[in-house]
Amino acid sequence: MATAQAQPNIALIKYWGKRDVCRNLPAVGSLSLTLATLWTRMKVEFSTDIEADRLLVDGEIAAAMLPRVSRCLDQVAGCDRPHALIESDCNFPIAAGLASSASAFAALVVAANEACIEAGNIVAASRTTLDLARLAGAASGSAARSLFGGIVELVAGDARINVATMKQPPAWPLRVVVAVTERGHKPVASGDAMILSEKSSPFYSSWVRNQDQDLEVARSAVETRDFAQLAAVSEHNCLKMHSVMWTSRPPVVYWKPATLACMEAIRALQSEGQPVFFTMDAGPQVKAICLPDNEAQVMKTLSEIEGVETVMSSGLGTGACLLDDA
Numbered sequence: 001m002a003t004a005q006a007q008p009n010i011a012l013i014k015y016w017g018k019r020d021v022c023r024n025l026p027a028v029g030s031l032s033l034t035l036a037t038l039w040t041r042m043k044v045e046f047s048t049d050i051e052a053d054r055l056l057v058d059g060e061i062a063a064a065m066l067p068r069v070s071r072c073l074d075q076v077a078g079c080d081r082p083h084a085l086i087e088s089d090c091n092f093p094i095a096a097g098l099a100s101s102a103s104a105f106a107a108l109v110v111a112a113n114e115a116c117i118e119a120g121n122i123v124a125a126s127r128t129t130l131d132l133a134r135l136a137g138a139a140s141g142s143a144a145r146s147l148f149g150g151i152v153e154l155v156a157g158d159a160r161i162n163v164a165t166m167k168q169p170p171a172w173p174l175r176v177v178v179a180v181t182e183r184g185h186k187p188v189a190s191g192d193a194m195i196l197s198e199k200s201s202p203f204y205s206s207w208v209r210n211q212d213q214d215l216e217v218a219r220s221a222v223e224t225r226d227f228a229q230l231a232a233v234s235e236h237n238c239l240k241m242h243s244v245m246w247t248s249r250p251p252v253v254y255w256k257p258a259t260l261a262c263m264e265a266i267r268a269l270q271s272e273g274q275p276v277f278f279t280m281d282a283g284p285q286v287k288a289i290c291l292p293d294n295e296a297q298v299m300k301t302l303s304e305i306e307g308v309e310t311v312m313s314s315g316l317g318t319g320a321c322l323l324d325d326a
Helices: 066-077 100-118 129-139 141-147 190-200 204-209 211-224 227-246 257-271 292-303
Strands: 002-006 009-013 018-020 030-034 040-046 054-057 084-090 151-156 161-167 175-180 276-279 286-290 310-314 321-323
Touching (some): 002 100, 009 141, 009 211, 009 227, 009 286, 030 141, 030 211, 040 100, 054 066, 066 084, 066 129, 084 100, 100 129, 100 141, 129 141, 129 161, 141 151, 141 161, 161 211, 175 292, 190 227, 204 211, 204 227, 227 276, 227 286, 257 276, 257 286, 257 292, 286 292
Antiparallel strands (some): 002 040, 002 321, 009 030, 040 084, 151 161, 175 286, 175 310, 276 286
């Protein structure tokens, strides 16, 4: 038995599309921020006394999510493993565009691997953080990034991904303000939407072709701590990704009226000289990235927008880690 915690990550240069659906390899590389204050905790207990895998999410049975979790456990522990009781707790809305699957599968892999080590599994004991990231990424493409802290880059290779931290949290103390505009589950799962986009959006091939250029600009901005440059390329990349979604058939539109209102409010703050920019993943929530000195103003502005249910903030955090079960 073991318990692990992982934080969601917010992509600035987005992952959208799959190079290999069966192996869940991303079509493009990505760059993200691992958060500090939002988290998912996963407890995994393997036992021959357990008759079948069982998943509890925030204390409730989650049968619909169980097959995906069981497949991930098979990858970590082998198909001949004992059955498992998996308990998941999360302090933010799940399946709502806040990267809950990223933190969940990152924590799941770390906890399951540690449980295997405790059972004497030699293969599990030899795995590196990158090995665990690849296992997590096979279940949820963005989960690989949550194994690492700070500002993280994922490189999409032909056969496997590579992931590494570009800057640790103290090196550039960015703040992320999240405006939650809808707590319910999103209407189309990200994986399904990606496949639809590849098949039907006329912009998809351009999206893939130009991703390396955006990554190069963002990488340079991170290395030199150029906030304005990072803001410009991140917003542009985000809007390109959503353009691919909107031009899919049928279109995939996650935004709510409050999503647009938040974007307009952030544009207004920018016109006043405030260092802030927006991004949205596959969901209606708006993430505003800013500097510590203007975090309070950004939070106040977004919290006053009609349709914003709550506002959360976070700095950059560390990668997935084990917790003491005691």
